[in-house]
Amino acid sequence: MSSAAWTAWEGADPVRPPAGPLLSVRDLQVRFVTRDRTVHAVNGVSFDLDAGQTLGLVGESGSGKSVTSLALLGLLPRRTAQIPAGEVRFADEDLLHAPESRLRQVRGNDVAMVFQDPMTSLNPVLTVGRQLTETLRTHLAMDKQQARDAAADLLDRVGIPDPRRRLREYPHQFSGGMRQRVMIAMAIACRPRVLIADEPTTALDVTIQAQILELLRGLVETERMGLLLITHDLGVVAGVCERTAVMYAGRIVETGPTADLFARPRHPYTLGLLRSVPRLDAGSDLPLAPIPGSPRDLTDAPSACAFAPRCAYATDESRERLPVLTPVDGDRDHLVACWNPVSDAQRVSSA
Amino acid sequence: MLPYIARRLALVVPVLFVTSLVVFLFVRALPGGPAIALLGERATPEAIAAFERAQGLDRPLYAQYGSYLRNVLSGDLGVSTRSRQPVAEELLQRFPATVELTLAAILIAVLVGVPLGFVAAKRYQGPLDQASLVGSLIGISFPVFFLGLLLKYVFAIRLDWFPTTGRYDITSSLDTRTNFLVLDALLAGDGAALADVLLHLVLPAVALATIPLAIIARITRAATLDVLDEDYVRTARAKGLRGAIVDRRHVFANALLPVVTVVGLQTGLLLTGAVLTETVFSWNGVGSWIVEAISYRDYAVLQGGILFFVLVVVLVNLLVDISYAFLNPRIRFR
Numbered sequence: 001m002s003s004a005a006w007t008a009w010e011g012a013d014p015v016r017p018p019a020g021p022l023l024s025v026r027d028l029q030v031r032f033v034t035r036d037r038t039v040h041a042v043n044g045v046s047f048d049l050d051a052g053q054t055l056g057l058v059g060e061s062g063s064g065k066s067v068t069s070l071a072l073l074g075l076l077p078r079r080t081a082q083i084p085a086g087e088v089r090f091a092d093e094d095l096l097h098a099p100e101s102r103l104r105q106v107r108g109n110d111v112a113m114v115f116q117d118p119m120t121s122l123n124p125v126l127t128v129g130r131q132l133t134e135t136l137r138t139h140l141a142m143d144k145q146q147a148r149d150a151a152a153d154l155l156d157r158v159g160i161p162d163p164r165r166r167l168r169e170y171p172h173q174f175s176g177g178m179r180q181r182v183m184i185a186m187a188i189a190c191r192p193r194v195l196i197a198d199e200p201t202t203a204l205d206v207t208i209q210a211q212i213l214e215l216l217r218g219l220v221e222t223e224r225m226g227l228l229l230i231t232h233d234l235g236v237v238a239g240v241c242e243r244t245a246v247m248y249a250g251r252i253v254e255t256g257p258t259a260d261l262f263a264r265p266r267h268p269y270t271l272g273l274l275r276s277v278p279r280l281d282a283g284s285d286l287p288l289a290p291i292p293g294s295p296r297d298l299t300d301a302p303s304a305c306a307f308a309p310r311c312a313y314a315t316d317e318s319r320e321r322l323p324v325l326t327p328v329d330g331d332r333d334h335l336v337a338c339w340n341p342v343s344d345a346q347r348v349s350s351a
Numbered sequence: 352m353l354p355y356i357a358r359r360l361a362l363v364v365p366v367l368f369v370t371s372l373v374v375f376l377f378v379r380a381l382p383g384g385p386a387i388a389l390l391g392e393r394a395t396p397e398a399i400a401a402f403e404r405a406q407g408l409d410r411p412l413y414a415q416y417g418s419y420l421r422n423v424l425s426g427d428l429g430v431s432t433r434s435r436q437p438v439a440e441e442l443l444q445r446f447p448a449t450v451e452l453t454l455a456a457i458l459i460a461v462l463v464g465v466p467l468g469f470v471a472a473k474r475y476q477g478p479l480d481q482a483s484l485v486g487s488l489i490g491i492s493f494p495v496f497f498l499g500l501l502l503k504y505v506f507a508i509r510l511d512w513f514p515t516t517g518r519y520d521i522t523s524s525l526d527t528r529t530n531f532l533v534l535d536a537l538l539a540g541d542g543a544a545l546a547d548v549l550l551h552l553v554l555p556a557v558a559l560a561t562i563p564l565a566i567i568a569r570i571t572r573a574a575t576l577d578v579l580d581e582d583y584v585r586t587a588r589a590k591g592l593r594g595a596i597v598d599r600r601h602v603f604a605n606a607l608l609p610v611v612t613v614v615g616l617q618t619g620l621l622l623t624g625a626v627l628t629e630t631v632f633s634w635n636g637v638g639s640w641i642v643e644a645i646s647y648r649d650y651a652v653l654q655g656g657i658l659f660f661v662l663v664v665v666l667v668n669l670l671v672d673i674s675y676a677f678l679n680p681r682i683r684f685r
Contacts, residue, residue: 070585073589075585075588075589079475103591104591104592104593105591106591107588107589107590107591108589108590108591108592109591112589112590113586113589115582115585115586115589116582117582120581120582120583121582121583121585121586122583122586123583123586123587123600123601123604123605124583124605124679124680124681125604125605125608125678125679125680126600126601126604127680134590134592134596134600135590135591135592138590138591138592138593139591170680170681172680172681183586186586186590
C-alpha cells in the first residue's frame, strides 16, 4: 500500500481522539510457507479501531479475514505463517514484535477473541467454570473463590440463567447459543478493550444470532470496547457495525461508514456482494445475482487487481497495476481500491 | 455408575461361556492327545484306552464338556494330567508371575510411549519426531521371541548386566509368600532381594514392552496432533494461558482418551507376548505353563490358563471403559 493511501486513511476518521486509535493495523502481510508452495493470505491490510467503535470485516471464505484477526495476537501457526511486513499497534504498543510473554498478557486480557464454532471452541473435558476461571486467575490474580464468584457474575451478564449450577457443567450440556454466550463471557472476563469476534453467529440459528449480536452490541456500549466483527454476512454488518471494510484476496478493497457503503458501493466486488443477498422486496421471480467465477488463487503476490478476472468493470489498468485505497469523490471517509469504480449512474442502470 | 459396572460384569458370563466352549473344542482338535503325549509313541492301545477311560476322555464330547462346565462353576478347574496337581492351585501359584511381568511391561510402555508420542507431536516433523517414527516401526516389526533372545544375548550373556533367566536368585532366602516377588521383597523390607528381583524383571519386561510401547507412542502422537488442531486449543492460547498449561490442561487431557482405549486393547497382545517372553526367559508364569501344556496335551491346564487370559482381557477392558468415563465427561453411564 502506498503512503499516499495511508495518509488518506489517516485523516479519515474525524472523531478519533488525538492519542491515536486503540488498535491500529498498517500494511499487514501474512504468508503461509510450506515446502512446495507459498500462500499470500493477507497482502497489506490497514484499519483502525477506536474504543466504543464497531468495525465489520467482510469477505468470502479465504479472503484473509480470520488470518488477519489471528495475526493481531500472534496466534497463527508458527511453523508455517510468516509476517514479512506490517504493523499492529494496540494502545501505541507494537504487538507484532512483542515477545511471546508480553503477548500472553495482552491475549484474553486487553484483546480478547470469540471464535466461530462454539461447538468446538470449548474444551470438552473441562467444566465451563474451570474454563472461565482459568482466564480470570491467569490475568487478574484472583483466588479460587473470587474467580468462581466473578465467573458466575459473567454468566449472569451474558444471559445464562442459574449461573452457579451451570459453572459445574460441561460444554456438551449447553446448547449452541448458550455455548457462544459462554465464549463471550470468557472473552469479556478481564474487561478487554478490544474484542475480536470471528464469525460469532455463523454456526447459530437465526433467532439465536440476533440475541448474540444484541449482546455484543450492548457490551460495546456499556464497556466502551472496540469490536472487530468478522463475518461474511452483510446482514450482520448492516445491523451492528458503524464502519465496514470489505476484503478480497487478502486486501481491503473498500471501506467506509456502513450506511454509506451500503447505499453507494463503489467497488464492483462490494456491489456484487450486496447483489447476491436475497431480498424480500425484490420479488421472488427476480433471480439472485451471484458473482461469477471463484476467488483468486493466492499462490502469487498480488500485482494487479485480484478481482479483475471476475469483474465486469475491469480495465486494462485493472489487469496490470495494483489499485490502492483512495477517497471516493473526495470523501476521505469512504475509500475504494479500484481503477474503475462503479458510478451512481452505472449502479442504477445495472440494477 | 454401580449399575453400569454390574451390567458390564454380567456380560462377562456369556463371554466366558463362549470362550470356554471354543477353547474346549480347540484343545481337543490338537493332533494326538494326552495319552500319547504322556505314555509315549510306543504305548500299547490297551494302555492308551485305560488312560483315556480313567480320565473320562472316552466319553462323548458333549458329556465331557458338560461335566467340565459343572466343575468350573463349582470352582474346580480339573487336574493336570502331567503334574496331577489341581489346575486351580497351579494357576494361583503361577499367575502372580505373569501379572508382575505384564504390569512391568505396560508401565514401561506407557511411561515411555506416552511422553515420547506427545513430544514427537509437539515437534512435528522435527528430528525427534522422525526418529520416533522409525524407532516405533522397528519396535512393531521385531518379533518378541527374537528380541527376547537378542536382549538376553547382548545384555545378559555378553555384557553380563542382567541375569539370563528366572525371576530371582534361587539361592536367596526370599519368602515368596504372595509370589508377587516385588511385593514380597518390599514386605520383607529386603533391599538386596528387591534389587535382585527387579534386575531379573528388566530384560523380559523390556522385551514384552517393545511392541505396545511403539503402538502407544504412535497413537499418542496421532491423538496429540489431532488435538493440537482443535479450536479449543486455539481458544486456550487466545486466553493468554502459558504454553505449558495449554499443553497439559487442554491438549494432553484430550489426547489421552484414545490412548487409554489402546492401552486396554494391548492387554491381549501383552498376554500373547507373555507366552513367548516367559518361555525365552524361563519365567514361571501362566504363559510358559500354557506352552508346556500344549506339548503334553494337558487339556485341563490349557483350558484353565486360556480362560484366565480371557478373564484378564475382559476385566482390563472393563476397567478401561470405567476410567474412560472419568476422563471424558461426555460419556454417561447407561
